[in-house]
Amino acid sequence: MHPSTGGVRFEHIMKSYGPVRVLDDITLDVPRAMTTCIIGPSGSGKSTLLRCANLLERPEAGRIIVDGITITDPDVNIDAIRSRVGMVFQHFHLFGHLSVLDNVALALRKVRRLPRAEAEDRALAKLNEVGLRGLERRRPTDLSGGQQQRVAIARALAMEPAIMLFDEATSALDPELVKGVLAIMRDLATSGMTMLVVTHEMRFAREAAGQVIFMDQGKIVETAPPAQLFDHPQSPRLQQFLDQVL
Amino acid sequence: MLKGLLRIQQTFFDLHLIVRVMPNLLRVGLPNTFILALLATLIGIALGLIIAIGLISSRRPIGILCRFYVDILRGLPHILTIYLIGQGLPLAGLSLFGDNTYAYAALAIGLIEGAYMAEIFRAGLQSVERGQIEAARTLGMTRAQTMLFIIVPQGIRRVLPPLTGQFILVIKGTALVFLLGLTASQRDLFSIAQDSAINNANLSPLTAAGFIYLALTVPMTYAVNAWERRLRLGPTPQRRTAL
Numbered sequence: 001m002h003p004s005t006g007g008v009r010f011e012h013i014m015k016s017y018g019p020v021r022v023l024d025d026i027t028l029d030v031p032r033a034m035t036t037c038i039i040g041p042s043g044s045g046k047s048t049l050l051r052c053a054n055l056l057e058r059p060e061a062g063r064i065i066v067d068g069i070t071i072t073d074p075d076v077n078i079d080a081i082r083s084r085v086g087m088v089f090q091h092f093h094l095f096g097h098l099s100v101l102d103n104v105a106l107a108l109r110k111v112r113r114l115p116r117a118e119a120e121d122r123a124l125a126k127l128n129e130v131g132l133r134g135l136e137r138r139r140p141t142d143l144s145g146g147q148q149q150r151v152a153i154a155r156a157l158a159m160e161p162a163i164m165l166f167d168e169a170t171s172a173l174d175p176e177l178v179k180g181v182l183a184i185m186r187d188l189a190t191s192g193m194t195m196l197v198v199t200h201e202m203r204f205a206r207e208a209a210g211q212v213i214f215m216d217q218g219k220i221v222e223t224a225p226p227a228q229l230f231d232h233p234q235s236p237r238l239q240q241f242l243d244q245v246l
Numbered sequence: 247m248l249k250g251l252l253r254i255q256q257t258f259f260d261l262h263l264i265v266r267v268m269p270n271l272l273r274v275g276l277p278n279t280f281i282l283a284l285l286a287t288l289i290g291i292a293l294g295l296i297i298a299i300g301l302i303s304s305r306r307p308i309g310i311l312c313r314f315y316v317d318i319l320r321g322l323p324h325i326l327t328i329y330l331i332g333q334g335l336p337l338a339g340l341s342l343f344g345d346n347t348y349a350y351a352a353l354a355i356g357l358i359e360g361a362y363m364a365e366i367f368r369a370g371l372q373s374v375e376r377g378q379i380e381a382a383r384t385l386g387m388t389r390a391q392t393m394l395f396i397i398v399p400q401g402i403r404r405v406l407p408p409l410t411g412q413f414i415l416v417i418k419g420t421a422l423v424f425l426l427g428l429t430a431s432q433r434d435l436f437s438i439a440q441d442s443a444i445n446n447a448n449l450s451p452l453t454a455a456g457f458i459y460l461a462l463t464v465p466m467t468y469a470v471n472a473w474e475r476r477l478r479l480g481p482t483p484q485r486r487t488a489l
């Protein structure tokens with residue numbers, strides 16, 4: 001039994017853009033049914049690492065195992081794996097030409113091959129769960145940022161993913177809209193979803209995470225449960241970072 | 247001086263001739279020109295979209311093949327392509343449309359337009375943000391599904407104005423089909439005007455056709471410009487918060 005079954009395991013991940021080493025020998029276990037938060041300064045490689053977990057970025061070296069499947073193997077069907085790994089982006093990336101309902105239902109129909117009625121039922125149920133009942137006929141641009149991000153979360157959850165990835169899901173939101181989205185993420189964490197969350201919301205990390213990762217310059221500097229990491233930072237770099245953001 | 251002006255008036259603006267050729271221009275030439283432009287545009291749109299997808303394809307051979315097509319058909323004089331296809335295909339025994347010159351004309355212009363429209367579509371498809379593609383792929387959609395359900399519908403919307411602009415060019419471009427020798431009932435605006443000009447040894451019928459072309463193209467040009475301006479300045483959420 002592999003320790004990462006149900007979760008994600010990164011093994012010695014290397015990634016460079018030109019001469020710049022963005023991920024430098026990253027090894028990390030993201031256990032199942034737990035929330036792992038990644039924090040760190042801008043440019044430290046947080047997004048890049050997250051995007052490796054569904055191969056939006058391909059590492060040059062190393063192995064990534066998602067829910068028991070080694071996705072870095074060359075003959076793996078990445079589309080099938082991606083459909084079970086939800087991802088939420090900083091800028092939502094809702095499909096601009098589709099209604100809110102179709103945004104959520106599209107992949108259910110085309111990837112899961114559900115009949116339209118069934119896909120729409122499931123989409124409606126998910127929209128309901130994130131508190132968007134009655135907005136399903138709107139265009140994404142007619143919604144507030146917070147509502148758009150909740151559509152994006154519903155879109156990902158509708159696929160019934162084994163793992164959810166969040167890349168600064170609240171960074172683009174007006175302050176008063178952040179709370180609602182964080183509340184949904186917190187509920188999701190409590191419900192036992194496996195989550196990998198890049199965030200600048202230190203309170204969220206402290207309250208929702210089972211483990212927190214501090215990254216700097218492409219390396220994992222510290223890994224610890226939140227209470228320990230925030231209250232007893234070991235490295236000067238983490239101390240310095242926390243002094244700046246808290 | 248006055249004599250010169252009079253000569254010009256007689257050569258280009260012989261009212262009598264213009265009035266005589268006008269009914270035929272409007273009843274036969276105008277619909278033929280318009281339908282020819284429309285048919286060619288439809289062929290061009292279908293072909294252009296397929297070629298545009300090929301142009302941005304990650305499969306090198308397909309991309310190169312499509313680039314070849316676009317470069318050649320945009321690089322040749324239209325008159326030469328129309329002649330090669332309109333006269334050449336039947337000559338070569340590829341009589342797709344029997345001896346229906348009008349159909350060959352539509353095909354020839356459609357093939358040319360396909361090249362121009364491919365470039366318009368390509369710009370549209372490439373303007374779709376990376377994030378849209380990433381969101382689709384992240385949901386497990388294949389490349390083809392992402393193209394079909396996300397990139398194409400959004401890309402097309404953005405190039406509707408330039409596409410309409412291209413239609414205006416096609417209307418003018420149809421004038422070249424005169425050299426394929428259309429039957430009387432199939433003649434377009436220019437063919438009718440030219441025949442009449444030759445028969446009367448006077449250019450006024452061409453002036454008459456010119457007015458009709460202008461009546462078609464100038465209002466459409468202004469409409470497209472207004473449309474593009476509205477798309478550009480249209481209220482976007484970002485703009486509203488910035489104000």
Ligand SMILES: Nc1ncnc2c1ncn2[C@@H]1O[C@H](COP(=O)(O)OP(=O)(O)OP(=O)(O)O)[C@@H](O)[C@H]1O
Pocket residue numbers: 017020022040041042043044045046047048049
């Ligand atoms: N496509 C790319 N091409 C070149 N360099 C890139 C690319 N994507 C990221 N980088 C570089 O890689 C480094 C890590 O980027 P990454 O986006 O992973 O950082 P991050 O920790 O998410 O930062 P932020 O908090 O600002 O989002 C940065 O120096 C960035 O400039």
Ligand SMILES: [Mg+2]
Pocket residue numbers: 046047048167168
């Ligand atoms: Mg980032």
